[in-house]
Amino acid sequence: MVARGVIRFGNRPTIRAAAVAAGPTEKKNSPFSHQFDRLYDSDLIGQKTNEQAHRQLIEDACDLALNKAGKTISDADYLVCGDLVNEMTPSNFAAASTGLPYVGLFSACATSTSALAYAALLTEVGAASLVLAGAASHHSAIERQFRYPVEYGFQKPQNAQWTVTAAGFAAVTPHEPGYPSICQATVGRVVDYGLTDPLNMGAAMAPAAFDTFRRHLEAAGTEPEDYDVIITGDLGAIGTQLFRKMASEAGYAVEGERWRDAGKEFYGGDPAFFAGASGAGCSAAVYFSDVYSRMMEGEYRRALLMATGALLSPLSFQQGESIPCTCHAVELVMGEGEGR
C-alpha cells in the first residue's frame, strides 16, 4: 500500500481509445466541439424523453469508443459508469442494452475519474481485457431533477454553472505501448466545508479537490512541475480560483498553463453559461477528447485528472444540509520513461 486511498498500478493499464458524444448546445458553444466524436442537433437525439436521450448518449459514446479501439461490444468485459439522474437509470438502461457486466458508480461529477480508476483496477488484477469506463450527463434531465423545470424563469447568479449534455467513454485495456496509461489513482475522501448554496458548487468542491490533490502528490512524491497538465473537473471560474488559492497557500507553485479546469474552459468563458460547465459529462468530455488527444500527440507526457463531485441531492439541500463533496484523481503517463 502506498498511502491510504492511493492505488499504484504496476501493470499500467492503458486507455486504448476514448470517445465523446455531445448535444446541440455543446456543438454550438463549446470550443472543444471539433474534438468530439459525435454531435447531435437535437436535445432529444430522436428519443421521446430527455432521460432516453441521456441513455442514448451513453450507448453512442460506448460504441464510438469501441469503434475507435477497433473492438466490438463482445470484446468488452465490463461497463463501469454513472450519471446524475434518479438511481442512475440512464446508465442502467444503457447497461441493459449492452448486456455487459455492469457496475454503476455514483460519484456525481467525479464519476469520470472514479470509473477510470475502477476500470484500471479490474484490468490491473487481470479480471478484464477491456473495460468501458465513463460518465454522462444531460442538461434537461438533470436540471429538472436538481433544480427547477427547464423553462422556469429564475435569476441565476454569476457563480452558477451549466450542466452539459455530453458523454465521454474510454476503453481501458491491459498495458499497450503507445497509448496513455494509468499509473496512479487516488480515491477521494468526502470533504464538507459546510457550504450550502447549490448554485455555487465550484466553491463547495474546491476543498475536496485540494484534499485529493495534496494526498496524490504526497503519495507520488511529486511536485506540480512534474505534470504537464493538472486538470480539475468542473470547479468553474470561482471554484478554480479557490482551489488555486488553497494550493498556493499550502506552498505549491500555482502558475503556468498546466493548471486547467474542464468546467471553466468548456464553454469558452461565455457569460451566458455563468461560471462554466458542470455535470458528470463535463470532465469526461474534456478528458476523453482534448486531454487524450494531446497525450496521443505527445504534447502531454504526464497528466493529472482530478474530477470533482458535489454529492448532494435535492432532498438534502431542501432539508438544509450542507454539500458533501469529493474528488477522485487519476494520473496518466505517456511512454515508458516517465514516472517511476
Next chain:
Amino acid sequence: MDRQAYSQLEQQITPKTPIALNLVKAFVTGGIICTIGQGIMYFYMYFFDFTERTAGNPTVATMIFIAMLLTGFGKYKRIAQFGGAGSAVPVTGFGNAMISAAIEHRTEGYVLGVGGNMFKLAGSVIVFGVFSAFVVALIKTILVKLGVVGW
C-alpha cells in the same frame, strides 16, 4: 486551510450580487409587465363591457396566456435572467411556474406528470394565499363583532 478561513476566502472570491443593478432591472421589467397589463385592461374596458373593477380578471388571464407563449418558446427564462423579481412577482411569474412544471413533467403522463406536478412550484403560493386570507378574514370578522373596527 480551516473551514473558517475558507469561508472567508469564498466570500471574497464569489462575485457579489449586483444589488443596485438588479433592483433597477427588476423595477423596469416589472414596470413594463404592469404597463402592458394596464394596456390590456384598457383594451378590455374599451371593447367589452368591463369596468376598471372587473377588467382585472380577463387581464390576468391574458397575461398568463402571454406567459404561456413566452414559456413555451423558451423566452421567459431569458426575461427572468434579466429581470429577476421583475418577472417573478407579476402574475406572469406565477403562470410561468405552473406552465413550466406542466411542460416539464409531460413525459410522466398527463395524470401523474402534468396533473400531479403542475402545482409543484406554484402550489405553495396558493396554500399560503388561501390560509393567510382565511386567518386575516377570521381576525377581522371577530374584531368587527367585538366592535373594535368597522368593515
Next chain:
Amino acid sequence: MTASFLIAFVVGGLFCVIGQLLFDVAKLTPGHTLCLLVVSGAVLDGFGLYEPLIDFAGAGATIPITSFGNSLTHGALQEAEKHGLVGVITGMFEVTSSGISAAILFGFIASLLFRSKGRP
C-alpha cells in the same frame, strides 16, 4: 390616461423591487418570496389598504402576485359581512381567482403544445 400607465409602471415596478430585495438581500428563494408577498397582500386587504391601491394604480396593483392574496381575503370578507363568522369559511370556498384558473388551463394547454428547451 398617460398618467395611468406611468402609475402602473411605477407601482408595479416597486412591487418587483421589494421582491428583488427579498431575493438578493434577504436571500430568500423565489418560492419563499412569492409566498411572503401573497401573505402581505392578504394582510393589506385586512387593513383595507389594497383596494384603494388598486383604484390608484390599476394594473400596477392587480398584476403583482400580492393581488392574489388580496382577492382571496376580499372574497372571504365579503361573505363574512353578509353571514358573519360562517361566511369566512364559506367565503374561502367561494372565492375563485382568475389567475389560478388561467394558469391551470394554459399550463395544461402548454403541456400539449410545447417541450422544454435546454438552451441558455
Next chain:
Amino acid sequence: MKRVIAIAGTCLLLAGCGAGAGEIRVSGGEPEENQKVEEVLKEKDGRIVSAVAVFVHEDLLVGVQVKPFSRFSKTKIEEELTKELEKAFPEETVTLSTDLKIFWETDKLDELEEEDKLHKKVETIKSLSKEET
C-alpha cells in the same frame, strides 16, 4: 413581445381618443338643472379632472374622472358626490361613478338618438356601475 407592445400601443391610441378633454359637460336637462349639476361637481374641483353628466328621463348618469392621486379615495368621492346630487335632484335616480368605463359610456350617450337604444345603454351603464370584482 412585439405583439404585446402592438396591442398595448393600440389601446393607448384608442383610449387617448375616447376621453373628453378636461372639462365638465352636462347635457339632456333643463338649463338650470345642468347649471346645478355643474356647480355640485365644481365644488370638488380640486379632485375632479373632467366629468360628463347626462339626464335621461328619470336618470341622471354621471361619469367622473379624478386626479391621479385622488384615486386612492375614489369610493369616498363617489359616495359624497352621489349624496349631494341626490339631495339636489330628489326625483332623479343618480348613477355616479369614477370608473373610466362609465365615463366613456356616458360620454357616448349624447350621440345616441334612438329611444330604445338609449334606454338599453342606460341600463347597461347602471348595471356595470354596480358590478363588483
